Amino acid sequence: MRRPFSFQTKLFITFSLLVTMIIAIAFSVFYWYYQKVNVETIIRTYRGEAASITQQLDNSLYTMDRLVMQIKYNPTIANTFFYMPYQENAESYFENNLEAAYKMRELITSIVGLDPQIFNRVSILSRSGAFFGTGAYYDKARASKQARESPWFNQLSSKSEYRLLLPPHRDDWDRESNREVISVIRKLGEDLTPNTLVEIQLPAEYLDKISSSGQTGSKQVMMISRTGEWIFPRNPILTERFEPHRQAFLQNSAASPSLPSGNEFAWIDMPDGSRDLLIYQHAPYSDWTVMIAEPEQELLAPTRQAGYIFSITAFLIILLTLLTLYFSTKRLLKPLRQLRDTMNQVHLDAIPDMRESKLFRGVELQNTHNELHHLYQSFRKMLERLEESKEQSIEARSRELRSHFAALQAQINPHFLYNTLSLIGALGYETGNSSINQLSTMLVGMFRYITYAGGQPVTLREEIRHTLNYLNIMKIRYEDHxxxxxxxxxxxxxxxxxxxxxxxxxxxxxxxxxxxxxxxxxxxxxxxxxxxxxxxxxxxxxxxxxxxxxxxxxxxxxxxxxxxxxxxxxxxxxxxxxxxxxxxxxxxxxxxxxxxxxxxxxxxxxxxxxxxxxxxxxxxxxxxxxxxxxxxxxx
The missing domain is CATH 3.30.565.10 (Histidine kinase-like ATPase, C-terminal domain)
Known part of the structure; x- marks a missing residue:
């Protein structure tokens, strides 16, 4: 049979479980709170990065648009291209008029301050086929031909369309280089049907530059247009990889092409079962949306490492606490074990020996607050009461034996009484005295009722019959009284x-x-x-x-x-x-x-x-x- 646990073991197990549970819950709550705060901090950081990229993008596009506006409202440039349709061989006007071309280049350079590290090219094109460009190389023959057939003229024919912002696309004026650029285009003049357009190009690599600060490790920066088309990255493999992010963003914006203002975040369920954090912010000037995504596993990697440290720390604290509990309970219960040994040596006929006195020697039980000392005092009083109870039990047993002896003796007498009373009743009957016969019969009934059946219960009917016998006997004695x-x-x-x-x-x-x-x-x-x-x-x-x-x-x-x-x-x-x-x-x-x-x-x-x-x-x-x-x- 399994041996029961000792009190010390039960106390140690109880407090160990309690302390372990408290520490485990405390560290779990702390880890949960730490992870929550860490995620919130990361979200705020990523929001800041998205806001920074958005601001750089909008600032660059706004600067390009301001420069286009300055070119548009320059009177020399406006007049030159206003009369361009009336010139013969308009498509080769600047090749035939080098002075006009030189003056045009100086004017544009003074406005733009063209730096090939920032802007790719400034171009002015006319329906007549005239084309003028400064900056990067361009194919003059192709430019003159494309200028007549450019779809931009039709796109800017409405009053509502005052500006065109073209996402990254191949340079229309230099197809051989396969270079991608971002274009800001405005019409020259206020006519509904423009004859001349001004374009400033920004190298698409600029998006890589401003996104590089946000792309570290597995973190990826993305951009999409207001219609949900990819702006960045331009790599088809990456766009396929981040397609769930684009779809999730469109769903969060109610599957509408009008994108929300401000910045938000969402958790994206990936096809492989993992989750990615998606931060997105709308750029009001470009009407594009900048998104930053990172897998949850990588995002929470530092938190998991901290969790491992928390677990090890909690384990060490629990181990140290259990050791402290073990030695504390052992020391605390040592007097109780000594008292137990003393109680095991106590006999009913003896007061505890000197070992008890040694245990509490020099202790004033009236002045101490130690519960074990008071327990000892209660033990001594219990022994005194036990001795008193033992004496009372002996006395009660003695009385019981005397009563039992008296009962045994009483069992001998009824038969003699029954026979005697029956004899008296018979004599009364022989002498014709019915009262004696009745009295004897009632007495026999009463004695039988009292002495037979021991302590068994009776009915009220039987009790009334017995009482009636008693009253009839007393009636015979007192007659009419x-x-x-x-x-x-x-x-x-x-x-x-x-x-x-x-x-x-x-x-x-x-x-x-x-x-x-x-x-x-x-x-x-x-x-x-x-x-x-x-x-x-x-x-x-x-x-x-x-x-x-x-x-x-x-x-x-x-x-x-x-x-x-x-x-x-x-x-x-x-x-x-x-x-x-x-x-x-x-x-x-x-x-x-x-x-x-x-x-x-x-x-x-x-x-x-x-x-x-x-x-x-x-x-x-x-x-x-x-x-x-x-x-x-x-x-």
């Missing part, structure tokens, strides 16, 4: 009762109630049912109960209910100072309280016994119980 009435409801007659419940109360009527009362005497026994309760009343017309007796009975009834009543205890205050138990019972009529004790033992709190004085004279004993109450021995 005694009158009695028995009126019991038939519904009560099968109720179980302890044997000899009614007869002691009737006997008390003669011993105490009628002691100082003149003839005639009357006794009434009634049984009735009222409000789901059943009652038996015994009433006489004697002197009634004294006030002191009613007070004593109430105290003794409380002792019965509390379980502290003894049949050998005195029944009045005056008798508690002198006399023997037998004298107490004889002098005070202890049968009343003893009968109540037997009733309470069988019925518990469901039975009540009331002692009352009549309105004129006499005493009333009322026994009541709830209807349907069954007789049992109260535990």
């Amino acid at each position: 005694l009158d009695f009435v028995i009126d019991v409801d038939e519904r009560l007659l099968e109720q179980s009762l302890p044997k000899i419940t009614l007869q002691p109360f009737v006997e008390n009527c003669f011993k105490h109630g009628f002691a100082n009362t003149n003839y005639p005497w009357k006794i009434t026994i009634t049984g009735y049912e009222r409000d789901q309760r059943q009652f038996i009343e015994i009433r006489d017309d004697g002197c009634g109960f004294s006030e002191s007796y009613l007070v004593d009975f109430a105290e003794q009834a409380a002792e019965v209910a509390a379980g502290t009543f003894s049949v050998y205890s005195p029944t009045s205050r005056a008798q508690k100072d002198s006399g023997t138990p037998d004298e107490w019972k004889e002098e005070s009529g202890a049968g009343t309280i003893n009968t109540y004790a037997r009733l309470y033992y069988h019925f518990g709190s469901r039975v009540c016994l009331e002692l009352l004085n009549g309105e004129d004279q006499g005493a009333i004993v009322r026994i009541g119980w709830w209807k349907g109450t069954q007789l049992h021995a109260a535990q």
